[in-house]
Amino acid sequence: MFKKVHILFLLIMAQFVSGTAVAQERFLKKGNEKYDEYSFSPAIDIYKKVLDKGFVSADLLRKLGNSYYYNADYKEAGETFDRLVNEFESEVSAEDYFKYAQTLKSLEEYEKAGEIMNKFTQITGNDVRAQQFKSAEDYLAEIRKNSGRYELKTFEYNSPYSDFAPSFYKEGLIFSSDRDTGNFARNRHTWNGKDFLDLYKVNADSATRSKVVKLDDYVNTRLHESTSITTKDGQTLYFTRNNIVEGKYKKDEEGIIRLKIFRAQMMDDGIWGEVEELPFNSDSYSVAHPALSPDEKTLYFASDMPGTLGASDIFMVEINKDGTFGTPVNLGSNINTEARETFPFVTEEEILYFSSDGHPGLGGLDVFGTKIKRKDFNGNIMNVGEPVNSVKDDFTFIFNEENREGYFASNRDDGMGYDDIYAFIENEPLVFDCIQQVTGTVRDKISNQVLVGATVKVINEDNEELLSTITDSKGTYSLVLDCNQGNFVRALMEGYTPHEEYIGVSDGKPKIIDFYLERDRVTAGYGDDLAKLLQLSTIYFDFDKYNIRKDSEVEIEKVIAAMEKYPSLKIKVNSHTDSRGPAAYNLWLSQKRAESTVNYMIKKGISKDRLLSEGFGESKLLNECADGVPCSAANHDVNRRSEFIIFE
Incomplete structure (x- = not known):
């Protein structure tokens, strides 16, 4: 049992x-x-x-x-x-x-x-x-x-509901809210159990200042309308809406109503009308959160379309003169990560602000900024810090650089509603440009002589010349680079082989680059003076002596370097004096000085078969300073010279 x-x-x-x-x-x-x-x-x-x-x-x-x-x-x-x-x-x-x-x-x-x-x-x-x-x-x-650069201010138009996505419109704002519209039966969204969003304006028209006004029914529908941007003339509105066309909701294969960007034109009666869907929208992925470039020729947006790196990426698309659009382009892996990048906004100074939970932050979505001048998206990504960013979600950041004021939204705990808009003033600007000073000299590699008038260029990684300068009377140059990107610094001089150095993305510390250029060939022919070619200083001897002085050794070493570089080069050393003193003595002294110079070079390893010497005394003066002619010391110095003549 x-x-x-x-x-x-x-x-x-x-x-x-x-x-x-x-x-x-x-x-x-x-x-x-x-x-x-x-x-x-x-x-x-x-x-x-x-x-x-x-x-x-x-x-x-x-x-x-x-x-x-x-x-x-x-x-x-x-x-x-x-x-x-x-x-x-x-x-x-x-x-x-x-x-x-x-x-x-x-x-x-x-x-x-x-x-x-x-x-x-x-x-x-x-x-x-x-x-x-x-x-x-x-x-x-x-x-x-x-952190600490922004001073937060109260936004008096928040409600106990969700208020976010501020955008500049005329003298006021357009923003998104699910605040109570007075309807007894209210639509609710099952993502978070909150009401569906509509677009509102405040302080935008003299008749409605200090009053929150809901945009007309051409724009607002029974589903979500959220992020928006208007053109500077206030005649065109881009905004995000659930996928609804002609009053009918469209779902993808998984039954999801996606987000799309729509464009509306201001009608003559001041009502938004002629609402159209942008052509790169899709029923199978979302396109949302529009932003315009300062010249209004480029639209930025967030999407999870094919080619997206993460949950959502930021894209751009060109707006043609006739109002049509080009092909959307992903901004790349420097900005986009495998997580969420969304809510773009571009300032007049071409700073792209966006929210992300993929870049290192405080928690949730943080606001980041990067310089995108010339549509270069490889600049430093900077977290704007507290108090704009918090441990919660911080997003839909907008900023007016003229008055240093802006707005953003957050779901931080001290808010009135689920999301709240915060106003702020920027007291200390964030420096997005990474400035690096590069200085140096350009010299002849053999003679070490500074090269005056040499060109120094900055060329980016796409081989585009960004700027250039020339060396001054001391052979020096100074440039300021964008260290958010890699650059080539290139030195050029006629008759020399160009040389360049690469500077990668850096922390902006000053850098010194000295260039030593090689001649692309010996441009002097037989009978020419190598001293002029190498821009040698005067070879000095002590009075009434012919031994090589230390300061003259430096100049002779430049000749030796040239002869080592060009093994077929043969040199005849000609030594000259001025007219002061007996002519016979000057001839003897110049010969001894020429021989002394050749002997020095032989000791340094130059074959004596490649060297000749001759003293000319005062027989080949370069000016009128002969015997009996009064001349200054400077004019006499012109005649005291050494020549290094190339011979066969």
């Missing part, structure tokens, strides 16, 4: 467990459907119920952690990722470690975040985020160096 009861009990328990498993699978399937639709709020509720029933897996914890992460609930995300890495270590992916590290930063647990990032780098060393990874002490020191 006991055995039958026991068997019956086991059968009942098996049916119960089987039924529970089926229920769990049904819950999980529903939760995964919501997760795949980016409906994170209901997905969280479902996953928590499954956990409460006692079922747990790596995939469940991963998706629950991600759901918290994408909703900026970092406390719950941290606890969930902690379970994942401790209970399912063998199943943890690189992205799991990265999101866990980012979550820990947002909880200000920087030391532990560093430990988790070390595990991330061990898995994927080729990842840009791994290559940029530094210890918490190092990257926090860099962020602190940039």
Whole structure:
């Protein structure tokens, strides 16, 4: 009897467990459907119920952690990722470690975040985020160096709801909000359980100053409208909207309504109309968060289109004169990482600000800036520091360089709503240009003579000349380079072989580069004076003596160097005096000086077969300073010379 009861009990328990498993699978399937639709709020509720029933897996914890992460609930995300890495270590992916590290930063647990990032780098060393990874002490020191430059101010138009994405419009702003519109039935988005977003303006028109006004229905719909940018004349509006055309929602193959950028024109009655979808939008990926270049010929945006490096990248596209568009181009791996880069904004001075959780930051999305002049996207990426950045998400940063004022949004804890807009004043500018001074001299390699009027150019890695200068009367030059990029510094002089040195991306410390140019050939012919070719100084002898002085050795060594470089070169040393003193004595003295010079060169290794000497005394004066003619000492000095004549 006991055995039958026991068997019956086991059968009942098996049916119960089987039924529970089926229920769990049904819950999980529903939760995964919501997760795949980016409906994170209901997905969280479902996953928590499954956990409460006692079922747990790596995939469940991963998706629950991600759901918290994408909703900026970092406390719950941290606890969930902690379970994942401790209970399912063998199943943890690189992205799991990265999101866990980012979550820990947002909880200000920087030391532990560093430990988790070390595990991330061990898995994927080729990842840009791994290559940029530094210890918490190092990257926090860099962020602190940039901190304290901004003074935050209250933005009086925040609501208890979500307010973000400010953009300059006329004398005021356009921003996005899910504030109460007065409707009893309100649309809610299942990503975070919040209301759908619309665009509002404030302080933009004299009739509505100090009043928040919702944009007209041509722009706002029943789904999201968020980030926007207007042209300087206020006639064209680019904005982000869910994929809706002619009142109909469009979903991709996974049932997701993607984001798209639309363009609206201001009508004669002051209403936004003629709304059109941009041609590079797609039903299968998102295109969002428009920004314009200062000349309004380029549109920047964020997307996860094919060719994206991470979750979302920043792209640019040319705007043609007729209003059509070119082909979108990814800004590259210096700016974009395998994580999220989004919310671009470009200032009049061509500083690109954007938000990222891929570059080293304080936690969540941080605001970064980089110089993009001449569409060079390889400059230093700088975290703008506190108080703009925090341990939470900081994004949609805009800045007016003329009055040094701007705005951004954040979901930090001290806000009124889920997201809040913050105004700020920049008290100390961030220096995005990496300036490096390069100085030096240009000299003849053989004679060491400075080369006056030599050209020194700066050429970038695309072989484009950026700037040039010439050496002064001392053979010196000075240049200022952009050390955010690699450059070649090249010295050129007619009759010489050009020489260049490469300077890579650096910290901007001053650098000295001295150039020693070689002649491309011996341009003097037989009978020419090598002393003039090498720009030698006068070969001096002490009065009434013919031994080589130390200062003259330097000049003769230049001749020796030339003869060593050109083995076929033969030199005749001619020595001359001025007219002062007896002519016979001057002839003898000059001959002894010429012989002394040749003997010095022979001792230095030059074959005597390549050398001749002759003294001419005062017989070949270069001016009128003959015997009996009054002349200055300077004029007499012109005649006291040595020549190094090339012979066959």
